[in-house]
Amino acid sequence: MEKLETRIRNHDREIEKMCNFHYQGFVDSITELLKVRGEAQKLKNQVTDTNRKLQQEGKELVIAMEELKQCRLQQRNISATVDKLMLCLPVLEMYSKLRDQMKTKRHYPALKTLEHLEHTYLPQVSHYRFCKVMVDNIPKLREEIKDVSMSDLKDFLESIRKHSDKIGETAMKQAQQQRNLDNIVLQQPRIGSKRKSKKDVYTIFDTEMENTSPKSEQDSGILDVEDEEDDEEVPGAQDLVDFSPVYRCLHIYSVLGARETFENYYRKQRRKQARLVLQPPSNMHETLDGYRKYFNQIVGFFVVEDHILHTTQGLVNRAYIDELWEMALSKTIAALRTHSSYCSDPNLVLDLKNLIVLFADTLQVYGFPVNQLFDMLLEIRDQYSETLLKKWAGIFRNILDSDNYSPIPVTSEDMYKKVVGQFPFQDTELEKQPFPKKFPFSEFVPKVYNQIKEFIYACLKFSEDLHLSSTEVDDMIRKSTNLLLTRTLSNSLQNVIKRKNIGLTELVQIIINTTHLEKSCKYLEEFITNITNVLPETVHTTKLYGTTTFKDARHAAEEEIYTNLNQKIDQFLQLADYDWMTGDLDNKASDYLIDLIAFLRSTFAVFTHLPWDWSTYLADYGQPNCKYLRVNPVTALTLLEKMKDASRKNNMFAQFRKNERDKQKLIDTVAKQLRGLISSHHL
Numbered sequence: 001m002e003k004l005e006t007r008i009r010n011h012d013r014e015i016e017k018m019c020n021f022h023y024q025g026f027v028d029s030i031t032e033l034l035k036v037r038g039e040a041q042k043l044k045n046q047v048t049d050t051n052r053k054l055q056q057e058g059k060e061l062v063i064a065m066e067e068l069k070q071c072r073l074q075q076r077n078i079s080a081t082v083d084k085l086m087l088c089l090p091v092l093e094m095y096s097k098l099r100d101q102m103k104t105k106r107h108y109p110a111l112k113t114l115e116h117l118e119h120t121y122l123p124q125v126s127h128y129r130f131c132k133v134m135v136d137n138i139p140k141l142r143e144e145i146k147d148v149s150m151s152d153l154k155d156f157l158e159s160i161r162k163h164s165d166k167i168g169e170t171a172m173k174q175a176q177q178q179r180n181l182d183n184i185v186l187q188q189p190r191i192g193s194k195r196k197s198k199k200d201v202y203t204i205f206d207t208e209m210e211n212t213s214p215k216s217e218q219d220s221g222i223l224d225v226e227d228e229e230d231d232e233e234v235p236g237a238q239d240l241v242d243f244s245p246v247y248r249c250l251h252i253y254s255v256l257g258a259r260e261t262f263e264n265y266y267r268k269q270r271r272k273q274a275r276l277v278l279q280p281p282s283n284m285h286e287t288l289d290g291y292r293k294y295f296n297q298i299v300g301f302f303v304v305e306d307h308i309l310h311t312t313q314g315l316v317n318r319a320y321i322d323e324l325w326e327m328a329l330s331k332t333i334a335a336l337r338t339h340s341s342y343c344s345d346p347n348l349v350l351d352l353k354n355l356i357v358l359f360a361d362t363l364q365v366y367g368f369p370v371n372q373l374f375d376m377l378l379e380i381r382d383q384y385s386e387t388l389l390k391k392w393a394g395i396f397r398n399i400l401d402s403d404n405y406s407p408i409p410v411t412s413e414d415m416y417k418k419v420v421g422q423f424p425f426q427d428t429e430l431e432k433q434p435f436p437k438k439f440p441f442s443e444f445v446p447k448v449y450n451q452i453k454e455f456i457y458a459c460l461k462f463s464e465d466l467h468l469s470s471t472e473v474d475d476m477i478r479k480s481t482n483l484l485l486t487r488t489l490s491n492s493l494q495n496v497i498k499r500k501n502i503g504l505t506e507l508v509q510i511i512i513n514t515t516h517l518e519k520s521c522k523y524l525e526e527f528i529t530n531i532t533n534v535l536p537e538t539v540h541t542t543k544l545y546g547t548t549t550f551k552d553a554r555h556a557a558e559e560e561i562y563t564n565l566n567q568k569i570d571q572f573l574q575l576a577d578y579d580w581m582t583g584d585l586d587n588k589a590s591d592y593l594i595d596l597i598a599f600l601r602s603t604f605a606v607f608t609h610l611p612w613d614w615s616t617y618l619a620d621y622g623q624p625n626c627k628y629l630r631v632n633p634v635t636a637l638t639l640l641e642k643m644k645d646a647s648r649k650n651n652m653f654a655q656f657r658k659n660e661r662d663k664q665k666l667i668d669t670v671a672k673q674l675r676g677l678i679s680s681h682h683l
Contacts, residue, residue, distance in 0.1 A: 088128065091121040095134060098141070107149045108251045114141055146256060149249040153266070156245040161273050164300030165293055167240055168362075171303045172296065175362035179465075246308065250315055263315055270305065270316075274324055277301050278331040285339035288351045294335075295359040298328060306366045325368050333376050340380055346387040350462055353377060353384065357465045377466055384462050385480045389488045392455050396492040399447045405509040407438035422446035424523045425516065441516045442509050448489070449520055453527060455484050460531055474532035478544060481528070485549040493553040497560050504564060507557045514557070518550035565600075572596040614670045621677060637674040640667050 019026070094117045101110035118138050125131050160167070246266075253262035277297045284290035305324065309316050336356070343349050356377055360370035410416045412435060419425070419439060423446035430437060459480045463473040496502065497510060525544055529535060572595065617631060 088125050088130075091117065091125055091131065091134070094121050102141075102145065102148070105148070105152065107145045107152075108248045108255075111142070111145055111252055111255055114138060114145070142256065145252060146258075149245070149252045150265075152245040153249040156242075157269055157273065160241060160300070160304050161276070163240070164277065164304070165296045166300070167303055168296030168298065168300030169292075170240060171299050171366075172358055172362045175365055176358060178365075179358075179361060241304065241307075243307065243311065246315070247312070250312060266315060267320060270301075271324070274301060274328060278328055278335070280335040280339060284335075285342040288348060288355065291339075291352055291355055295355060298332060299359065299362050302328070302363060302368065303366065329372055333372060336376060337379070340383060343383075344387055344390065346384060346391050346458065349380065349384045349387055350458075353380060353462055354465070356380075361465075374466060381462055381466075381476065385459070385483065388455060388458055388480070389483060392451065392484060393488045393492060395451055396448065396489055397495075399444050399451070400492055400496045403442050403444040403447075405442050405506040407440055407509075408443055409436055409438050411436040419446060423449050423516075424520055441513045445513045445516050448517060449524075452481070452484065452489075452524060456481055456524070456528060456531070470532050470534050474528065474534035477528055477532060481524070482545045486545050490549045490552060493549075494556055497553065497556045502560065502564075504561055507561050507564070510557045511554050514550040514554045518547050518554075521547050521550075568599065569596065572599070614666075614673075618670075618673050618677065633674050633678050637671060637678065640671045640674065643667060 094113055098110055098113045098117060101107070101113060117134070122131050122135060126135075250259070250262060253259050280294050281290060284294055302321075302325065305316060305321055309318070309321055340349065340352060343352070356373060360373040364370045408419060410419060416435075416437075423441075425439065425441075427440075430439070456477055459477045460473070463476055468476075493510070493514070497507065521544055528544075617636075621633065
């Protein structure tokens with residue numbers, strides 16, 4: 001340890017010596033080192049600053065390099081993507097086009113695009129996943145196109161079902177316009193034409209009336225002229241209906257191989273719609289609009305079917321259309337027969353007839369046979385005649401009820417002309433008389449005469465546009481007029497005559513009125529002849545039975561007068577209180593007989609207005625159309641004998657007056673002729 005310590009001390013001394021020796025150098029070194037440290041710090045700061053600047057500058061470079069790297073990568077990716085997209089883009093474009101076409105409901109072009117996509121474009125990119133999705137969606141797209149097109153077809157069928165009324169109305173307006181044009185052409189003056197228009201006929205009849213009787217205002221033209229509506233341009237059915245859904249659906253189903261399915265579906269649905277259209281509403285008969293809407297729907301239905309027939313190849317055929325039309329015709333006629341039977345208004349029946357004619361003409365334009373409709377109109381014509389007869393029964397009843405049964409008084413020339421303008425009457429003696437004066441007949445004569453003419457024209461209006469010959473029209477008018485005269489007017493007159501409170505004056509006036517109406521029958525014959533252009537001499541021409549009607553009425557009035565007189569005489573005698581046991585003889589008649597004679601005298605004074613025309617009676621006796629057909633010559637002779645005896649007994653000095661002598665002479669002459677007439681006919 002001592003040695004160690006000694007050694008340590010030796011070393012310490014050596015170190016101290018060395019240090020002392022090197023101390024200055026150490027100090028110098030430290031001094032230098034301190035200097036180096038300062039420079040080193042400066043260098044460090046410079047390096048740090050340079051590094052900072054380098055880092056700063058390098059950061060942007062690194063970012064730029066990184067961006068460049070990314071750009072290069074993106075460029076490679078874009079280049080690869082562009083190459084792939086150039087291969088897939090046509091597929092995507094076609095698919096996009098397909099979706100756009102389906103979105104805009106262009107289903108048939110969409111189906112074509114789908115075919116190109118499936119067979120041309122998708123095989124080129126079949127390894128892509130989206131192509132697999134497209135391939136899987138193709139059947140769904142086909143079904144979607146099929147379903148959507150069928151939906152469009154259903155919408156179309158529903159639309160035309162709702163709007164068939166408007167379609168039919170349009171078609172019927174077009175037919176009406178065409179008919180108006182045809183009528184305008186027919187009304188143009190035709191050189192050498194034998195057939196005359198109705199206005200010409202009335203004008204001719206006017207001229208003839210001027211030659212035979214005073215001019216009648218009612219004879220100067222058509223009695224009831226309907227104003228024609230202004231023609232307007234009417235769009236066609238194809239302008240109102242878009243048929244493209246049918247065409248598209250037909251093409252699509254044809255491409256998909258399901259055309260037969262589509263045809264069967266379309267025809268089945270249209271048959272159902274036809275049955276709905278042909279079912280009339282229960283209140284159709286109440287208004288003309290009910291019939292019009294019914295006809296419009298039927299016309300609209302068949303206009304659509306006709307358009308489909310001519311614009312598609314085989315979707316519907318003529319056999320199918322004919323089958324539907326036969327069904328429609330039978331159901332329509334049955335419905336019209338049922339509903340028209342409820343109608344009691346002749347104006348509505350006439351309007352219905354015009355509507356049926358327009359309905360038939362419209363469908364005939366489209367090639368549908370309509371003969372059965374015109375045959376049915378002949379049935380409705382009989383119903384129309386019945387409704388007219390009922391209407392005119394009310395008219396005649398009102399005329400007869402409101403009549404005063406007194407001769408028509410006139411106080412001026414204008415009033416006179418007005419009456420003779422309403423009724424064909426000529427009397428030279430009456431024309432010479434000063435005003436005021438009276439016509440022999442009462443107001444109901446010109447009124448009844450004009451109403452008969454109104455009835456004739458009402459019958460004529462129904463026969464228009466029925467495609468009947470002039471002879472058929474003439475026969476129809478004459479038969480209907482005969483029913484009016486023999487049934488309607490005759491019953492009205494008989495009802496008036498059989499009234500309980502009818503007076504003798506009224507009965508006498510009825511006899512006078514019917515006499516003048518009987519005379520006017522020839523003018524009614526001429527009226528019918530001129531409006532139908534059929535001469536009375538034509539074979540099978542029906543004659544008017546007006547003379548018989550008025551003779552029957554006159555005979556009934558005469559019988560009623562006879563009955564009433566007997567009843568009155570019986571009443572006078574029943575009221576008489578005779579003293580059968582009186583012993584006083586008096587040359588004076590009883591008061592009851594005096595009253596009875598006064599009554600008879602006033603009553604027979606009324607009879608002086610009646611015609612008792614012996615020359616006509618004797619000349620026409622025995623002929624079927626003689627004026628006094630029901631006057632028995634034996635009865636007439638008996639009355640004359642009583643008149644002659646009564647005249648001699650009542651006034652012994654009457655024979656000295658000239659007028660009485662002439663009267664007696666006339667009675668003697670007529671009585672002698674009656675005896676000869678009786679003896680000749682009894683032989």
